[in-house]
Amino acid sequence: MSHLHFSGPxxxxxxxxxxxxxEMNTLLHQADVRETLGKQGLAATGGSPEQLAQMTRADxxxxxxxxxxxxxxxx
Numbered sequence: 001m002s003h004l005h006f007s008g009p010x011x012x013x014x015x016x017x018x019x020x021x022x023e024m025n026t027l028l029h030q031a032d033v034r035e036t037l038g039k040q041g042l043a044a045t046g047g048s049p050e051q052l053a054q055m056t057r058a059d060x061x062x063x064x065x066x067x068x069x070x071x072x073x074x075x
Contacts, residue, residue, distance in 0.1 A: 004042045
């Protein structure tokens with residue numbers, strides 16, 4: 001199951017980030033939204049901006065190792 005991520009520009013004011021995060025978490029906890037996303041193969045977990053940043057860092061580290069081990073190069 002894939003996760004759906006939302007992000008904005010790096011300089012987005014923190015109060016707007018917090019408001020959007022709260023609204024998205026509310027939306028993602030609605031049964032009909034979770035069901036619709038689930039049918040599309042997406043997991044609606046919600047969370048904080050800090051959790052997303054941590055997950056993004058972990059994904060980048062993991063995939064960097066895969067790219068290095070497979071000796072993948074960009075053209």
